[in-house]
Amino acid sequence: MTNDQSASARQAPVTVVGLGPMGLALAGTLLDHGHRTTVWNRTPGKADHLASKGVRPAATVAEAVTASPVTITCLKDYDTMFEVFDSAGDALRGRVLVNLNSGTPKEAHAAAGWAAERGVSYLDGAIMVPPPMVGQPGSVFLYSGSREVFDEHRATLASMGDPRYLGADPGLGVLYNTALLEMMYATINGYLHATALVGSAGVSAVEFAELAIGWFLPAALGPMLAAEAPVLDEGDYPGDLGTLEMNLNALEHIARTAEERGVHTDQPRLMREIAARAIADGHGGKSYLAVYEVFKNAAS
Template structure:
């Protein structure tokens, strides 16, 4: 491949469907790296800031898919994918869909079959970083499914982060995703519960974090939790980059994946229950750290 061909591949047209916080970050990163980017969202106004930077807003899903060889979707779940793309009709045939929704391996297999019936090349995937990290070279994105599709479109995928191919089984990306997210949630829950225990003796979260994070927490979560320690003392949990409601969706996928795979489900079910309790207490629009409010008090 010549340098000119390589540059052309890196800047291939791409469509993004779904403009929540993560979808906005994906489209912004792709546009920032020179891709002619088209977007569609059920609430069109979410694209306003992107349009101001040169991103094209499609009026329909069919128009969005037709604008690019590759469509990257970042929707709530697989059911939403079927609802959204059901109206695209023949516009899907011969295109590539890259699914960055969350769900379970069983759902990923069903989605791959759905795509094949419509003549669509399909990759399932998972994003392992928060929205502000999208576009950074070291930000890990997981993919599984067709190796040929992955290799052909790797330059586009690399514009969003570090693409890791896991294998031809389309369920592997979401399986890895749920397994790794369970580690993350369990670690955060342990830290927040420990902080609540120390706080019961009047120890501020900031003071406890100095020892707890340096002693135990890994490099990935440690800096983030250290930065957020003052938030715990203030009891302020802004949900701009992701709400507890969104996290409950991921926790539900973890619990269902454990059940599908035939492994013990008590831990993921408990984590889901804790998040649901925080939402019931009025924290659904806040970020995940709001479960700290649950840990600070005995169950009533």
């Protein structure tokens, strides 16, 4: 491949469907890397800020899909993906769909079958970083399914983050995703519960974090939780980058994946129940750290 061809591959047109916090980050990053980027969202206003930077909003899903050889979807779940793209008719036929929704391996296999029936080249995947880290050094994206599709569009995928190919089984991406997210949630829950324990003696979250984070927490989480320690003391949990309700969706997928795979389910079910309790207490629009309120108040 010549340098001109390589540059062309890196800057191929891309469509992004779904403009939640993560979809906005994906589209903005692709644009920053020189891709002609088209977007579609059920709520058109979500694209206004990106449009001012050069992203092209499409009026329909069909228009969005036909604008690019590759469409990246970042929606709530697989059922939403089916609903959105079925409305596009045959517009996706002969094109590539990269699905970055969350779900279970069984759902990923069903999606691969759905795509094959419609003549769509399909790659399933998962995003392993929060929206602000998309496109940054250390950001990891997982992919599984067609190796041919992955290799052909690797340069485009690399614009969003380090692309890791896991294998031909389309369910591997979401399986790895749920396993790694379970580790993350279990670690955060342990830290928040421990903070509540020392807090019962009047120790502030900031004071505890100075020891706890350096002693135990991994590099991937430690700096983030250290920065958020004042939030715990203030009891203010902005959900701008992801709400507790969004996290409950991921926890639901973790529990269902454990059930699908015949693995012990008590831990993921408990984490799901804790998040649901926080939502029932009125914290659904706040960040996941709001489960700290559950841990603090359970005794009462």
